[in-house]
Amino acid sequence: MGNRHCLTMTQDLLEKALPIQRSSGSGPEFELQIKGLSKVFRSNGDAIAALDRVDLNIRRGEFVSIIGTSGCGKTTLLRIIAGLESEFSGRVELEGRAITGPGIDKGVVFQDHRLLPWLTIDDNIGFGLVQRPEEERREITQKYLNLVGLGKFGKAYPGQLSGGMAQRAAIARALVNNPKILLLDEPLGALDALTRRYMQQELEKIWVREKATTVMVTHDVDEAIYLSDRIVLMSSRPGRVKKILSVALPRPRRREHSDFLAIERELLQEFELQAKDLITYEI
Numbered sequence: 001m002g003n004r005h006c007l008t009m010t011q012d013l014l015e016k017a018l019p020i021q022r023s024s025g026s027g028p029e030f031e032l033q034i035k036g037l038s039k040v041f042r043s044n045g046d047a048i049a050a051l052d053r054v055d056l057n058i059r060r061g062e063f064v065s066i067i068g069t070s071g072c073g074k075t076t077l078l079r080i081i082a083g084l085e086s087e088f089s090g091r092v093e094l095e096g097r098a099i100t101g102p103g104i105d106k107g108v109v110f111q112d113h114r115l116l117p118w119l120t121i122d123d124n125i126g127f128g129l130v131q132r133p134e135e136e137r138r139e140i141t142q143k144y145l146n147l148v149g150l151g152k153f154g155k156a157y158p159g160q161l162s163g164g165m166a167q168r169a170a171i172a173r174a175l176v177n178n179p180k181i182l183l184l185d186e187p188l189g190a191l192d193a194l195t196r197r198y199m200q201q202e203l204e205k206i207w208v209r210e211k212a213t214t215v216m217v218t219h220d221v222d223e224a225i226y227l228s229d230r231i232v233l234m235s236s237r238p239g240r241v242k243k244i245l246s247v248a249l250p251r252p253r254r255r256e257h258s259d260f261l262a263i264e265r266e267l268l269q270e271f272e273l274q275a276k277d278l279i280t281y282e283i
């Protein structure tokens with residue numbers, strides 16, 4: 001009983017006193033608009049409902065994280081925004097126009113860096129700039145290498161970089177065409193804890209400098225709170241938007257701040273509830 005009361009109080013505090021607001025997020029100022037998005041995969045006669053009526057609107061320059069248990073449709077959602085999946089129902093619009101395929105207006109970073117091992121870092125990053133004159137291409141490539149702290153590594157090959165450096169190169173490659181939206185699928189997932197923290201700071205600096213609208217998938221609650229303006233929590237089977245939290249803490253954020261910890265507690269509680277549901281489902 002005592003515990004239950006305590007939980008209710010926490011929830012109440014979170015909703016009323018702390019800087020978290022539920023947001024329905026609709027209106028004309030949104031750069032990315034997702035309305036009634038559903039996606040069913042069909043394989044071997046089975047139908048897998050990956051996404052179910054997802055509604056989500058993202059403002060220009062906003063940093064939004066998508067979190068949820070494995071298999072809840074996060075990558076599918078990101079791939080649809082990236083224009084890499086064409087069969088779905090619902091509407092997905094970037095600046096009011098339906099997304100019809102991949103393009104340089106969308107920068108994508110996957111969990112593994114996907115740099116081409118036979119090209120130098122310069123050439124990997126400049127790959128999407130082939131239409132530009134050589135001199136301009138070199139300048140832009142160097143600008144973004146400097147931005148991610150790899151200014152001296154343009155002539156190196158991906159195999160000569162550490163995991164964190166390769167991931168930074170992948171971020172530079174995604175930014176090089178000045179995309180309207182940056183889509184990150186667990187970009188720091190493969191890094192050790194210390195490098196990951198360092199990269200979170202770097203990512204925040206890049207986001208502040210580039211002002212890119214960013215959607216990041218992560219499994220890491222702490223990472224989501226550290227970086228996001230809003231956190232979208234998805235439920236699984238099929239993936240739906242379960243809750244959206246706004247994180248109004250000043251940046252750079254302090255993890256020991258009581259509001260940070262309160263948001264973390266709320267999200268972890270949601271995950272625990274979901275895990276319980278999943279176990280019940282399996283039985």
Ligand SMILES: Nc1ncnc2c1ncn2[C@@H]1O[C@H](COP(=O)(O)OP(=O)(O)OP(=O)(O)O)[C@@H](O)[C@H]1O
Binds near residue numbers: 042043068073075
């Ligand atoms: N190409 C595909 N063909 C069939 N089913 C697929 C395909 N891609 C994804 N799925 C299914 O869709 C669901 C959502 O997958 P998705 O990869 O989007 O999950 P996720 O949330 O990114 O998971 P994780 O956190 O493990 O990366 C899963 O049940 C998965 O098996």
Ligand SMILES: [Mg+2]
Binds near residue numbers: 074075
């Ligand atoms: Mg995934």
